[in-house]
Amino acid sequence: MRRTGGRITFALILAAGLAMPSDAAPRPGPQDLARAYPQSIARVGDGKVVMRNGQVFAISDGVSGKSDERRLNAPDIDDMFFEAYVQGPPARPPSGEPGRARYEPLFNAMYGDCSRGGVRLRRVAWMPHRHGGTVLFATANGADRALEAVVRDLERLPPDMTRFLVPAGGTYNCRKIQGTPRRSMHAYGAAIDISTRYSDYWMWSGGEGAAWRNRIPMEVVEAFERHGFIWGGKWRHFDTMHFEYRPELLPAQRRQDPAAP
Numbered sequence: 201m202r203r204t205g206g207r208i209t210f211a212l213i214l215a216a217g218l219a220m221p222s223d224a225a226p227r228p229g230p231q232d233l234a235r236a237y238p239q240s241i242a243r244v245g246d247g248k249v250v251m252r253n254g255q256v257f258a259i260s261d262g263v264s265g266k267s268d269e270r271r272l273n274a275p276d277i278d279d280m281f282f283e284a285y286v287q288g289p290p291a292r293p294p295s296g297e298p299g300r301a302r303y304e305p306l307f308n309a310m311y312g313d314c315s316r317g318g319v320r321l322r323r324v325a326w327m328p329h330r331h332g333g334t335v336l337f338a339t340a341n342g343a344d345r346a347l348e349a350v351v352r353d354l355e356r357l358p359p360d361m362t363r364f365l366v367p368a369g370g371t372y373n374c375r376k377i378q379g380t381p382r383r384s385m386h387a388y389g390a391a392i393d394i395s396t397r398y399s400d401y402w403m404w405s406g407g408e409g410a411a412w413r414n415r416i417p418m419e420v421v422e423a424f425e426r427h428g429f430i431w432g433g434k435w436r437h438f439d440t441m442h443f444e445y446r447p448e449l450l451p452a453q454r455r456q457d458p459a460a461p
């Protein structure tokens with residue numbers, strides 16, 4: 201009798217766990233691309249992303265059961281959404297790499313190819329009330345205006361937070377991700393590294409298998425996430441100075457942004 205009762209309790213706990221949603225908002229998918237990048241994308245449907253410049257990309261390459269490595273090195277558009285990016289405090293240590301799979305032809309089409317000088321950039325004031333100078337940022341899809349909205353929020357944080365932010369570590373840089381054939385979001389002018397002084401990067405922490413570490417306050421992370429940026433601190437290969445504009449991975453909460461449609 202006791203054994204049966206124990207099994208029922210166990211089954212109920214299991215069922216409750218399975219029924220619990222992993223996060224409150226509906227999980228983003230390819231359909232969110234049109235909402236996130238209205239300037240570049242005309243529509244998403246019938247298994248395709250149709251760009252305003254006439255290019256058409258298939259959402260799926262038809263390859264199933266990709267390894268984690270293949271999903272990073274040869275992703276299709278579907279793979280960009282395979283791992284959910286969850287807002288708020290990170291799992292410690294993070295087990296995945298949400299947002300690191302990027303289908304490059306799509307980003308090349310949206311931001312331009314930096315190796316051909318094709319990325320349109322603008323100088324954006326970085327923490328102007330805290331002597332942060334300016335940084336170059338992409339203008340496509342209002343990425344520059346989203347960064348300005350982040351700056352407005354960051355400047356409301358207490359003065360002792362300045363040390364995490366100023367000087368900025370860098371934005372536009374036409375390069376591949378170190379040790380990979382993949383183009384960094386810095387190559388599109390749509391990523392910013394905040395101050396390197398209090399940042400932790402897996403390669404600086406001993407390389408593969410480095411223990412996750414973070415000193416960046418969540419208030420900083422939340423200011424970026426509110427305006428469509430994801431944080432490299434949520435990756436197993438952590439990079440806590442790194443924020444990149446990926447509004448397709450975050451819920452549509454950006455309506456108060458001047459960048460939002």
Ligand SMILES: [Zn+2]
Pocket residue numbers: 386391392393439441442443
């Ligand atoms: Zn970076």
